Amino acid sequence: MLNRDAYVKRFWVWMGGYMVSILIATLVVPDPPRPDAVHFLAAIVPMVFMLLALRETFLKVRAMDELQRRIHVEGLLLALLGTIAIVLGVGLLQFIAGIPLFGVFWLWIPICALYGLGVYLGQRRYA
DSSP, rough: OOHHHHHHHHHHHHHHHHHHHHHHHHHHSOSSSOSSHHHHHHHHHHHHHHHHHHHHHHHHHTTOOOHHHHHHHHHHHHHHHHHHHHHHHHIIIIIEEEEEOOGGGHHHHHHHHHHHHHHHHHHHHHH
């Protein structure tokens, strides 16, 4: 079993690779986006680094004790339920009220915010 610092170091190594690959992709790949091999490769390579970073997060949570895992599960539950409420609410607004469409890319913001809030509330609950 690795210590906490090893997980964090590897996580930031993979996130660094993600950031560098996105920077290279934005500088090298020509605009506009097209469904060709260069654009697909530029979109896929950063995801390899992201998946490796997510793996480190998974391993870190697996190495936690039961109380810490419970806190993280509460954070995930709040993020999931909050995101479902947001998606359903926005979907109804788009369908019924005709508000403009937006990309799912922007869902990571409420997911992260709600997860952080859920972990914070869980830590306060069990402190």
